[in-house]
Amino acid sequence: MSTQAKWVGQALERAEDRTLLTTGGHFIDDLTLPGVAHAAYVRSPHARAKIRHIDASRALDHPGVYAVVTGEAVAQFTRPQRGRVPLPNSPRVYAVAYEQVRYVGEPVVGIAAVDRATAEDAAELVQVEYEPLPPVLDPEEALKPDAPLVFEEIGSNVLWHDTFPYGDVEAAFANADLVVNERVTIHRYSSTPLETFGVMARYEPATHSFTIWGHTQQPAQDLHVLAAAFGVSPGQIRLIIPPMGGSFGNKVRPLFIIAAALLARKAGRPVKWIEDRRESLLALGHAADGIMDMSAAVKADGRVLAIKFRNIENEGAGIDFAGRHNLLMLSNIANCYRLGAISYEGYSVVTNRCPVVANRGIGKPFMCFAVERMIDAVARTLNLDRAEIRYRNFIQPEAFPYDTPSGQTYDSGNYPEMLRKALALVDYDSLRREQAKGREEGRLLGIGIATAVEPGGSNLAYGMLISGPSQLLSGQGEAARVRLETDGTATVFTGGLDSGQGHATALAQIVADELGLNVKQVRVPTTFDSASHPYVMTSGVYSNKFHGHDTVAAIGAARKVREKLLQRAAAQLEANVADLELNDGRIFIRGAPQKGITIAQVASRAYWSLADEQPDGEPGLEALYYYSNPLANRPDDKKRVRVQLGFASAAHVAVVEVDPETFEIKILRYVVIHDCGRQINPGIVEGQVHGATAHGIAAALFEEFTYDENGQLLTTSFMDYLKPTAADLPDIEGDRLETPSPLTLLGTKGVGEGGAVVAPAAIASAVEDALLPLGIHIAALPITPSRLFEAVSSGMKLYEKRK
Amino acid sequence: MTEMISITLRVNGSERTAAVEPRRSLVDFLRHDLGLVGTHVGCEHGVCGACTVMLDGRTVRSCLLFAAQADGSEVTTIEGIGTDEALHPLQVAFQQHHALQCGFCTPGMILAALELLRDNADPSDEEIRVGLSGNLCMCTGYVNIVRAVRAAARDGNVR
Numbered sequence: 026m027s028t029q030a031k032w033v034g035q036a037l038e039r040a041e042d043r044t045l046l047t048t049g050g051h052f053i054d055d056l057t058l059p060g061v062a063h064a065a066y067v068r069s070p071h072a073r074a075k076i077r078h079i080d081a082s083r084a085l086d087h088p089g090v091y092a093v094v095t096g097e098a099v100a101q102f103t104r105p106q107r108g109r110v111p112l113p114n115s116p117r118v119y120a121v122a123y124e125q126v127r128y129v130g131e132p133v134v135g136i137a138a139v140d141r142a143t144a145e146d147a148a149e150l151v152q153v154e155y156e157p158l159p160p161v162l163d164p165e166e167a168l169k170p171d172a173p174l175v176f177e178e179i180g181s182n183v184l185w186h187d188t189f190p191y192g193d194v195e196a197a198f199a200n201a202d203l204v205v206n207e208r209v210t211i212h213r214y215s216s217t218p219l220e221t222f223g224v225m226a227r228y229e230p231a232t233h234s235f236t237i238w239g240h241t242q243q244p245a246q247d248l249h250v251l252a253a254a255f256g257v258s259p260g261q262i263r264l265i266i267p268p269m270g271g272s273f274g275n276k277v278r279p280l281f282i283i284a285a286a287l288l289a290r291k292a293g294r295p296v297k298w299i300e301d302r303r304e305s306l307l308a309l310g311h312a313a314d315g316i317m318d319m320s321a322a323v324k325a326d327g328r329v330l331a332i333k334f335r336n337i338e339n340e341g342a343g344i345d346f347a348g349r350h351n352l353l354m355l356s357n358i359a360n361c362y363r364l365g366a367i368s369y370e371g372y373s374v375v376t377n378r379c380p381v382v383a384n385r386g387i388g389k390p391f392m393c394f395a396v397e398r399m400i401d402a403v404a405r406t407l408n409l410d411r412a413e414i415r416y417r418n419f420i421q422p423e424a425f426p427y428d429t430p431s432g433q434t435y436d437s438g439n440y441p442e443m444l445r446k447a448l449a450l451v452d453y454d455s456l457r458r459e460q461a462k463g464r465e466e467g468r469l470l471g472i473g474i475a476t477a478v479e480p481g482g483s484n485l486a487y488g489m490l491i492s493g494p495s496q497l498l499s500g501q502g503e504a505a506r507v508r509l510e511t512d513g514t515a516t517v518f519t520g521g522l523d524s525g526q527g528h529a530t531a532l533a534q535i536v537a538d539e540l541g542l543n544v545k546q547v548r549v550p551t552t553f554d555s556a557s558h559p560y561v562m563t564s565g566v567y568s569n570k571f572h573g574h575d576t577v578a579a580i581g582a583a584r585k586v587r588e589k590l591l592q593r594a595a596a597q598l599e600a601n602v603a604d605l606e607l608n609d610g611r612i613f614i615r616g617a618p619q620k621g622i623t624i625a626q627v628a629s630r631a632y633w634s635l636a637d638e639q640p641d642g643e644p645g646l647e648a649l650y651y652y653s654n655p656l657a658n659r660p661d662d663k664k665r666v667r668v669q670l671g672f673a674s675a676a677h678v679a680v681v682e683v684d685p686e687t688f689e690i691k692i693l694r695y696v697v698i699h700d701c702g703r704q705i706n707p708g709i710v711e712g713q714v715h716g717a718t719a720h721g722i723a724a725a726l727f728e729e730f731t732y733d734e735n736g737q738l739l740t741t742s743f744m745d746y747l748k749p750t751a752a753d754l755p756d757i758e759g760d761r762l763e764t765p766s767p768l769t770l771l772g773t774k775g776v777g778e779g780g781a782v783v784a785p786a787a788i789a790s791a792v793e794d795a796l797l798p799l800g801i802h803i804a805a806l807p808i809t810p811s812r813l814f815e816a817v818s819s820g821m822k823l824y825e826k827r828k
Numbered sequence: 829m830t831e832m833i834s835i836t837l838r839v840n841g842s843e844r845t846a847a848v849e850p851r852r853s854l855v856d857f858l859r860h861d862l863g864l865v866g867t868h869v870g871c872e873h874g875v876c877g878a879c880t881v882m883l884d885g886r887t888v889r890s891c892l893l894f895a896a897q898a899d900g901s902e903v904t905t906i907e908g909i910g911t912d913e914a915l916h917p918l919q920v921a922f923q924q925h926h927a928l929q930c931g932f933c934t935p936g937m938i939l940a941a942l943e944l945l946r947d948n949a950d951p952s953d954e955e956i957r958v959g960l961s962g963n964l965c966m967c968t969g970y971v972n973i974v975r976a977v978r979a980a981a982r983d984g985n986v987r
């Protein structure tokens with residue numbers, strides 16, 4: 026019996042929305058426990074300093090204070106953190122600074138008190154004696170032999186460095202008509218979820234176990250990080266993750282959970298900590314800043330034969346994401362283009378800045394920016410149109426599935442058609458005419474183009490490129506359990522989480538189709554609980570993995586349940602399974618719809634009537650399914666590995682006008698044609714495209730974490746760290762192209778991160794195009810009027826990284 | 829111990845009396861003392877608008893007010909706008925147009941949109957964007973929020 030797509034494909038309203046619209050939902054700060062204490066932290070005012078002495082006695086004596094935790098206690102009661110990808114030479118990192126501070130805002134002392142205000146009062150009573158040391162902030166400075174060391178114990182600021190020669194790069198350069206060199210940088214920014222990080226922890230001494238309500242995007246991995254830190258079994262930790270008010274890769278900070286759990290243990294009562302905005306901007310985590318040097322071997326007709334990359338990634342003072350930005354870039358290093366050979370050299374460098382996290386797209390926005398800037402540079406050098414250069418280099422539609430030099434398998438796509446659609450929507454030719462005419466009148470109109478792959482679903486075996494084949498963690502998959510309730514409705518549990526993507530709705534659509542139910546009869550709890558939800562080590566919400574993993578796990582479990590259901594119905598109807606049909610909550614004999622039985626009748630017998638003969642061998646109607654993606658491989662001897670497993674794509678076209686006097690940048694139109702294969706819920710997909718694109722535009726034009734020369738973060742409120750409002754952002758127009766993936770069960774490809782990957786490149790392309798009469802090249806972000814003004818008035822031809 | 833201030837106010841139509849610390853913010857009072865957790869906290873410094881509520885019919889940022897300042901006032905929070913059985917037309921429009929993702933900004937956004945439409949029943953897209961520019965949404969890029977508010981205005985049922 027085949028599944029009919031009745032619900033999949035519909036832009037249904039989301040099941041999540043009514044609660045969020047009426048009572049505001051159930052976020053971490055809406056939960057409480059009897060006797061709960063509240064935490065606050067003393068944070069480092071220095072970017073780098075030795076901790077000479079801590080006197081917390083007055084804080085401990087303060088009325089209402091239950092516990093104080095310093096680095097000494099943390100080092101005594103917990104084991105140091107290992108990176109998510111274990112480093113061969115790992116420094117020791119604890120939840121609270123131990124002996125030394127390494128960035129401004131690093132937690133130094135944790136306090137639990139009767140309420141937050143009291144905890145903050147007590148924090149002010151703590152005396153910390155520091156011996157300030159000169160910090161190192163710039164990753165190139167950090168590479169110098171005499172640079173101050175962020176982690177002295179590893180003897181260098183380089184956490185990881187490697188080279189990846191893919192194909193015969195030297196032959197390509199020998200064969201080139203010209204070589205184009207570019208150096209571009211990316212700055213620090215973050216998508217700043219509106220809800221900050223939160224955790225509530227309870228410790229039960231008798232069983233030495235913890236119950237944690239809190240934030241993470243990788244529940245299974247973080248549960249194991251906690252277990253390792255406390256030296257307990259994973260079974261002694263129950264991790265409950267309520268819906269998150271946005272996360273975007275940021276809420277992956279198990280150290281924050283460890284600190285709260287330790288406070289709870291010391292205080293002898295539950296402890297809750299809700300990060301405030303200043304703490305969040307200072308210390309939750311930033312996207313890594315980086316410096317990319319590129320060299321392209323180009324033929325006279327614009328074909329790019331090969332590109333050499335050298336990337337220096339600034340990890341800040343953390344190890345949790347070491348090397349990850351670098352390695353994930355191997356997934357989109359060829360972007361949409363037929364590059365015959367590629368070489369990549371990556372450095373992962375620590376400095377005295379905030380540790381980095383996996384902000385939306387992790388690494389890929391920078392790689393897309395770099396490749397697209399290079400493609401534009403080649404067009405500029407050869408005086409070719411920016412659309413034309415792309416048509417000449419695109420991987421052609423008949424070439425799929427297509428293997429790239431770094432070992433990615435692009436599943437499907439039609440890049441020329443995607444770009445054609447986008448250009449048609451903006452009416453490219455007449456825009457170019459308008460631009461030419463405008464230039465004569467002194468108008469600075471620019472048309473930017475970026476075309477890109479949007480990888481989905483990471484294969485965690487890429488970590489073996491750092492930690493070697495002995496690393497246990499590999500692959501990508503998800504776990505799901507489907508239960509038919511006695512009333513004939515279904516409940517779906519997965520290891521996925523909710524941070525706003527509408528996954529509960531999408532899973533309900535999928536499972537409703539599998540079980541012949543109405544979508545309203547399928548519920549998907551949005552709070553994950555490790556005590557009830559199945560998981561595999563790759564579980565969670567990250568890397569655009571939902572489309573090809575959570576979906577398949579749910580289908581797998583639903584099909585097992587359907588099989589059992591049909592066997593039971595066949596017995597009750599005295600028919601053959603092969604003759605049965607499932608629709609609208611009923612099972613009936615094909616061709617004789619009156620001869621049937623409701624799912625509720627079968628389900629209810631399955632649980633109540635245990636004395637029945639059990640045709641499927643056991644009572645109940647519940648099934649568990651663990652899925653692992655067969656595409657996930659291990660690195661081969663040429664360091665090729667499918668870093669990511671599905672490849673959506675998009676063409677972004679931005680039309681901007683720059684004011685020739687104030688350099689104000691106005692986006693006149695913004696068009697996105699995206700292809701994520703088959704869509705489960707086009708309404709949700711469209712929202713993801715808008716939101717991600719907005720993040721990318723914001724990163725390109727507004728947002729930047731800036732530090733002074735002492736390592737003080739200057740952007741610690743939304744007054745200084747500029748988030749765009751509705752008045753700052755354009756309408757996002759667009760359409761979809763659907764080239765279903767032949768490699769996923771539903772033909773789906775990932776969608777959540779894509780816009781954030783592509784938009785920075787499109788905006789840079791547009792502004793550079795507008796400024797062509799002034800001859801300015803854009804090699805850095807964000808592009809702000811004041812910095813453009815500086816560049817132009819000082820006669821610079823390059824808009825580059827500000828020191 | 830700090831001296832407590834006694835306040836009386838109407839919240840979503842019911843009278844509430846409480847003793848509060850002078851430094852208790854209105855949003856903490858609503859959330860933690862009254863249990864009205866639909867009003868959210870995103871920045872506590874007056875920029876994000878997540879804490880938007882109506883005070884005597886006008887939107888305010890409840891993180892920037894002390895509870896004591898609301899003494900004698902009428903406060904409306906998201907819980908007083910519509911219920912699951914009887915959604916407010918703006919809530920219906922937000923759901924229909926996928927104008928929320930994580931939903932954290934949504935209560936504040938709905939209250940801001942309500943004030944906008946009460947002041948201007950037929951706003952242009954530009955006016956909607958400016959009217960909502962005191963509220964940050966990190967998820968939607970605002971596109972569908974603008975669509976939802978426009979649709980609610982067209983339907984003309986917003987009061």
Ligand code: FES
Nearest residue numbers: 870871872877891
């Ligand atoms: S929490 Fe009040 S404006 Fe942000």
Ligand code: FES
Nearest residue numbers: 929933965966967
């Ligand atoms: S929906 Fe998440 S902040 Fe607006």
